[in-house]
Every structure is written in structure tokens, then in C-alpha cells.
Amino acid sequence: xxxxxxxxxxxxxxxxxxxxTILIISCNDSDDTEFQDRFALYLLKNDTLTTNDVQDSALVxxxxxxxxxxxxxxxxxxxxxxxKVYLNNSFSYYFGEDSLRIFSYYLGxxxxxxxxxxRIYLGSFISGLSSWSPGTPQILDYAIxxxxxSFVISGAPIxxxxxxxxxxxxxxxxxxxxxxxID
Numbered sequence: 001x002x003x004x005x006x007x008x009x010x011x012x013x014x015x016x017x018x019x020x021t022i023l024i025i026s027c028n029d030s031d032d033t034e035f036q037d038r039f040a041l042y043l044l045k046n047d048t049l050t051t052n053d054v055q056d057s058a059l060v061x062x063x064x065x066x067x068x069x070x071x072x073x074x075x076x077x078x079x080x081x082x083x084k085v086y087l088n089n090s091f092s093y094y095f096g097e098d099s100l101r102i103f104s105y106y107l108g109x110x111x112x113x114x115x116x117x118x119r120i121y122l123g124s125f126i127s128g129l130s131s132w133s134p135g136t137p138q139i140l141d142y143a144i145x146x147x148x149x150s151f152v153i154s155g156a157p158i159x160x161x162x163x164x165x166x167x168x169x170x171x172x173x174x175x176x177x178x179x180x181x182i183d
Contacts, residue, residue, distance in 0.1 A: 037117045039075065039176045040068035043102075044110055051108030051124035051134040059119040064112055069094050076149075077182045083137075083153040083168050090146040103127040103141040108134045115176035121167040123153065133157050137168050 044054070045063040054062055070087070074094065077086040092099035102109045108124035124134045128142040135156050143152040158164045174181055 037068070037114050038072040039173070040072065040114045041070040041123075042068045042112045042114060044112070049110060050105050051110040051122070051126075051136060052132075053107070054110050055122060055124075055134055055136055057122075059112060059122060062110075062112060062119075062122070068114070069111070072176070072180075075177070075180055078177045078180050079182050080174065081183065083155075085151055085153065087149045087151075090149050091144045091151050092146060106130060107132060108136075108138075110136075111139075113137075113173070115170070115172045118172060120170050120173055135159070 042064040045065050070085075074088055075085055076088055078084070079086075087094070095102060102125045104127070105125070106127075108126050108130075111123050111125065113120045113123055121137060123137040123139065126133070126138045126140050128140050137156055138154045139151055140154055143154060145151070153168055155166050155168060156164075
């Protein structure tokens with residue numbers, strides 16, 4: 001082989017590697033992963049755990065399901081004033097057969113809210129008939145409006161006003177939601 005043939009083969013290998021690298025990076029940078037955890041609600045991997053079981057656990061230690069139940073792309077708007085979330089579809093669409101069951105846990109069905117890949121807070125699905133209230137933000141069954149395709153995330157109970165912090169007002173949530181925030 002002469003020197004020109006060797007240089008052409010080297011150039012071919014370099015160009016092929018560059019094209020393969022670009023293809024691999026492009027495949028890994030899909031819109032689904034980009035926005036999946038921009039804003040997301042995740043249920044726990046262990047379906048038997050209640051909010052009462054995990055409310056004193058560190059968020060990083062709680063194992064989450066692989067796929068969120070609601071993502072940034074599912075939300076059309078978020079009203080900051082009362083933390084009302086407007087969806088593309090009815091609430092029951094995202095939960096299917098579980099839409100009634102998630103409210104049947106007497107001690108709450110836990111979820112974790114994530115914004116920009118950070119766990120922000122533990123929340124709970126609670127039946128409006130329950131006399132128990134966790135120290136977390138809550139999605140109550142009566143705060144779901146399927147005809148309007150919305151639900152409200154209620155605040156945690158205030159036991160001591162001097163130490164209360166409303167985690168629903170975390171700036172990371174509002175940054176993640178961006179232009180979906182409405183007044």
C-alpha cells in the first residue's frame with residue numbers, strides 16, 4: 001500500500017467514528033429524557049408502603065418506580081397561587097385502573113415530586129374521607145376535576161407557623177415549569 005492509500009483509510013476511519021459518535025449522542029438526547037424529570041411525579045417502587053411509612057425517610061433513600069406518572073409534557077399549566085395543575089388529559093388517564101385505588105390507602109399513597117432531576121418533596125394521595133393527614137403536601141381525591149383536567153396539590157398541615165416551610169413554593173419547581181406557570 002502506498003502512503004496515499006494509508007492516509008485515505010485513516011481519514012475514512014476518523015470520519016466513520018465521528019459519524020457514529022454523533023449518532024450515539026443524538027439517540028441518547030431524545031425529548032423524552034430531556035423533559036421526563038424536568039417536572040415529574042413518581043410513585044414508590046414498593047407499592048405496599050404508605051406515606052406514614054416513609055414520611056420520616058430521607059428523599060434520596062426512597063426507591064421510585066422507573067417511569068413517572070405525570071411529567072412536564074403532561075402539564076399544560078400550573079397556577080402558582082393555589083398549586084393547581086392543568087393536564088393534557090383527565091387525571092384518571094394517567095393512573096388507569098389505579099385512579100381510585102391510590103386514594104384507598106388510609107395512611108396515604110406516597111409520591112415524590114422531582115424538578116430538574118432533583119427530588120424536591122414527598123407528597124401523598126389522600127382520600128377526603130380520611131381523618132389522618134400526613135405532614136406532606138397532598139393531592140386529595142375531591143381536589144381532582146376530571147372535566148377541567150386539573151388537580152390541586154394542597155399544602156401540608158401547619159402545626160407550628162414559626163417553623164413552617166411550604167415546600168410547594170420551592171423555586172426549583174417554578175424554574176422547572178418555566179412558561180407553564182400562570183397567575
